[in-house]
Amino acid sequence: MSAMDIHEILKYLPHRYPFLLVDKVISIETGKSIVALKNVSINEPFFPGHFPHHPVMPGVLIIEALAQAAAVLTLRTEGNTHKEDSVYYFVGIDGVRFKKPVTAGDQLILKVSIERQIKGLWKYAARAEVDNQLVTEAKLMCTSRSV
Template identity: 75%
Template sequence: MTAMDIHEILKYLPHRYPFILVDRVVELEKGKHIHAYKNVSINEPYFSGHFPHYPVMPGVLIVEALAQAAAILTIRSEGTSLDSNKVYYFVGIDAVRFKKPVIAGDQLVLKVVISRQIRGIWKYAAVAEVDGQIVTEAQLMCTARAI
């Protein structure tokens, strides 16, 4: 089991402000699963336009947060880092469901499990929760390419 703070996360993800969507990893088992957090603040840049009268985190950013958690899991499982000669790409999303809006003040709990890895394609079952309730679920895929 591995926990990671934001400084450690930034060693593995190429994303930076305003697009880093994982604040903390509380559990990571290489080759298995990750459990991470995204703290949703009213200061998020997207809230000014989505929507000014009722700020809601865009669903595509919830999926992106899940994808970033999956990327951390994959990179750590492979034993690589940002210094490697690989770039990890998000290549597929299936069965996405948005069940409840995510608003300022929520803590988004990101849970991603590797469901399969074959011929350079990683598949994941991903769930985002707030207060123990599922807000988003999806099946994700990524691949790595040498640079």
């Protein structure tokens, strides 16, 4: 298991500000799992509109953060870095549950494990935690395609 800083993450993900949602990889075991983190700052561009009186991270962005962690895991497992001619897409999201709001100041821990991989289609079990408490869980399916 090894860690990755933001410079290495940027080699794997095409996302950039304001849509890069993985700040650090705490541990990664290629072919198995990843634990990454997203520091949720009051300076996030979505907070002024979601919601001005009570800033809450949108659930779809928590799912996106989990998918970005899954992409790092998959690309690292395959030994590939991000290529300009390919994109990593969602193909399915099942069993999504939001258990608790994520607010400014939280550190979102992203835990993703590979359940299976068949013909370029990857299925993952994903969960996000804050302070060791489950905030979101889902089954994700993704694939990469040439553009």
